[in-house]
Amino acid sequence: MRQVTTPEILTCMINMTPQDLQVMSFPGLHETLWDEREFLGWRDVHHNTKGYLVFWVGEELRGLMVKAAESQMPGGRSAICALCHTQQPAPQVSLFTAPKAGDEGARGNTVGTYLCADLACSTLIRITPAESAEIPDASDTIAHKSLGIRDRLENFSNRVLSVDAS
Numbered sequence: 001m002r003q004v005t006t007p008e009i010l011t012c013m014i015n016m017t018p019q020d021l022q023v024m025s026f027p028g029l030h031e032t033l034w035d036e037r038e039f040l041g042w043r044d045v046h047h048n049t050k051g052y053l054v055f056w057v058g059e060e061l062r063g064l065m066v067k068a069a070e071s072q073m074p075g076g077r078s079a080i081c082a083l084c085h086t087q088q089p090a091p092q093v094s095l096f097t098a099p100k101a102g103d104e105g106a107r108g109n110t111v112g113t114y115l116c117a118d119l120a121c122s123t124l125i126r127i128t129p130a131e132s133a134e135i136p137d138a139s140d141t142i143a144h145k146s147l148g149i150r151d152r153l154e155n156f157s158n159r160v161l162s163v164d165a166s
C-alpha cells in the first residue's frame with residue numbers, strides 16, 4: 001500500500017467520534033514495510049478491544065475502527081478470517097463489530113465480521129508454505145490473496161458507510 005502519515009489516519013476514519021479520535025493509539029509507522037501490506041491494521045495498546053484498519057480505495061484513504069468481542073472463540077476448533085480467508089486455530093480469529101458511519105452509527109448500528117485477532121492478515125498471507133504440486137507458484141497465490149483482501153476491505157467499508165455495493 002502507499003505510505004500514510006498519522007495526520008492522514010486521523011482525518012480518514014469514517015466511523016469514529018471526536019472522543020474516539022482523541023484517545024486512539026498509532027502503530028510505529030517508521031518500521032512499517034509498506035510494500036508488503038494491503039492495509040494497516042493494529043490493535044489499540046491502551047484500549048485492548050479496539051482495533052483499526054486503514055487502506056486505500058483508489059485515491060481515497062479509508063479508516064475503520066472495529067471492536068473485538070470480549071469472549072474468545074474456543075480452542076480446539078478452526079476458524080476463518082473473512083478478510084484473508086486463512087483457516088487457523090479459532091482463538092486467533094475474533095468476532096469484530098464496526099460502528100456504522102454517520103447517523104446509523106449514532107443510533108448504535110454496527111457491522112460484524114470475523115477477522116484475524118491481531119489484524120495482521122498481510123503478514124499471514126506472506127508466510128507461505130514451500131512450493132508444492134498444490135501450490136505451484138507461491139507469488140501468484142499471494143497476489144491473488146492480496147487482491148481478495150483489498151476487494152473485501154472496500155466492500156466491508158461500503159457496508160459501514162451504508163453504500164450499496166454493486
Ligand SMILES: [Zn+2]
Binds near residue numbers: 081084086116
Ligand atoms: Zn486475516
